[in-house]
Amino acid sequence: MIYKEYDVFLFDLDGVIYIGDKALPEAVSSLKRLREEKKSIRFLTNDPCVTRETIVKRLHKLGFSASIDEVITSGWATADYLVKAGIKKAYILGNDQLKSEIRKAGIDLEEDLAEAVVIGWDNNITFQDIHKAVNLIRCGASFIATNGDKTFPTAKGPAPATGAIVEAVKTGADKEPIIIGKPESSIFEKVLESFEDKERCVMIGDTPETDIIGANRMGIASILVSDQNTLFPVEHDFRNPDVVIRDLKYLFDSEIKIEVREKPDYQWTEQVKAGVAGIIIKESSSVLLMKRADNGQWGIPSGHVEPGESVEQAIIREIKEETGLTVKVSKMIGVYSDPSSQTFIYPDGRVSHFITNCFQCEVIGGTLKKSTEEALEIRYFNIHELPENLLPMHPRWLEDALAQKDLAFIR
Template identity: 90%
Template sequence: MMISKNYDVFLFDLDGVIYIGDKALPGAVASLKRLREEKKAIRFLTNDPCVTRETIVKRLHKLGISASIDEVFTAGWATADYLVSEGIKKAYILGNDQLKSEIQKAGIDLTEDQAEAVVIGWDQNITFQDVHKAVNLIRCGASFIAANGDKTFPAANGPAPATGAIVAAVKTAAAKEPIIIGKPASSIFEKVLESFEDKERCVMIGDTPETDIVGANQIGITSVLVSEQNTLFPAKHDFRNPDVVIRDLKDLFDNEIKAEVRKKPDFQWTEQVKAGVAGIIIKESSSVLLMKRADNGLWGIPSGHVEPGETVEQAIIREIEEETGLVVKVSKMIGVYSDPSSQTFIYPDGRVSHFITNCFQCDVIGGTLKKSTEEAMEIRYFDIHELPEHLLPMHPRWLDDALEMKENAFIR
């Protein structure tokens, strides 16, 4: 059955899907009109932080496309909505007049003085001094919010720096991660979909894998990529891979083109893969050393990441001494673990990393076990048959594999 028949709610990106510049793309006007005639719900989502919803509606009307203000969701409007939901009254804005207008209409005072939030949008006139002010406010406690994280946008003379370029400058100097509002962040999708109960009847149609497709796959709705090329990313569960590729919106009514919806991954999307290490210390009395992590309150095996210039063995020896006070040597490797369902870690500041973890069995050769450290609220040994309930999700597998190796060693 054609795509148009399978769904009741159609979410559309704008630039590159409905229009480019001031011209509608081939088939866009007729396709949207046909969806209206078939009583489909239509919503328009754009990461452009430089336009108001009223501006978008006027642009669509000029192209002959029916649209109401309630059907349009811009990164600027969603940012204003987020600020209101967080109770923010004062904000410092790095953005153009339309973004500032959208935020002002939400009842928020635009000021540098005692700003509770810094909002990054886009304006070609932003200066280094503006960035400096934003950094100082964030370092003094203001929330760091970005209308989107887009690195570039298309321009006549090639890709031009977008909001993400300004965000990167502020993030580097402020040493803090921003809260991203626009696609692919889930918040804007959740806002759009809150009035629709059945996600299985919703579809996102966009032209950018990193925003439109990742966002749809994260929220769990069908993803359709508008592209002349059918090139996919090599990993099967890469969130940038759509459920189907179409050339233009006319393909929504082609009986030969079907969206074969894949099962959505059960882990958070991340753009970075890191090397990690873990060390299992088992006493002869069959007890294992665990630490209650200060960052999330969960129990786990001493673990961490590999620093530049280290081998994985050097890394786990260093991590264990830093986290517990014990000096160890590596006796054997338990395994290398990379399943993103259990190896994707979300930091308190919102960063997401997928770790490939080298897990070792380690023997204590010195040092003194501390009761707590900067990384651990509590450190102690547990009987391997009476482990605490609140273990980090990946650690039971590591322990099981280590214990199986230990038992097999006795048999040999």
């Protein structure tokens, strides 16, 4: 039985515990049994429009036992984040309950002196509110979102949610937000800080894009509540749960077992991009490397393919922009797509999975620059004396290139 495998049960609310003003079938009895078995229970919701007190009252009305310490809302977790970040003043795009949670944390709601902009949800948000938020962020205020959910279900179909406002502000401010709610790590870290062994924790939700991705990112077991066996075609897709159940009574079904898959060692991304890399070997003994300005690591000149160009055109352009050298492509080294090595995390938190076309290139002109906007330093290294802090995917590219030239590779 699943319930015997775990000590801590994290539940999404809407769609798992209740829908609207009704408890879901088997939910009340299942949680009561978990409590009788001395299991710890936490309720996680991305809804930024309610306080924890409101959630507790709602659960009590539906027949559930719950205390305020067991409820974690994205609004309350956002207030906690602001306090830990040392933020004293914030501008809030959200309803009165979100503002109440943030005030209770000791944060002043002063828009003109705001150190942070917090995006939640309010039906009365206007374009002027969004404009104000954008200007504050462009002037240096932190950009924080309670969650990134793009829609929420209604009787008339999906309606825009917090993520729709986040996208509008992000577009205007040209900046990525810090997102607190599921599937991001902040809300899970807040919950799990009370428990020592996360291998004894399980997340139960109804949304692959938030509940299941979040659990898989944190390395904890995941259960999807669904009447369909909702699976994505790739085994290591972070949206795939460890098991699917129809309702919570199946936590106690002896026929259903959970087999926790090994969690991938790379960050989840929904973006797959075309990348290019160019290996320039001089006199069969040295290779051109550049020290990246964004992370201080050494690497082979590389970049991405722009709309309207071929991969060969892309690497010729990238090398010219990054190093000042004009090259021609000699041959293809290989195409690399393993997400363990081809997933790149940018300093602003964006994550991209690249399919990289790696070429051997020959210099035909130009002058090597000392540095560029992309590179702190550009120079040749002896193949036997390469720097230690190479970007993780680059040793493989170089090893394959040198093998094709019958040269020994020493990292």
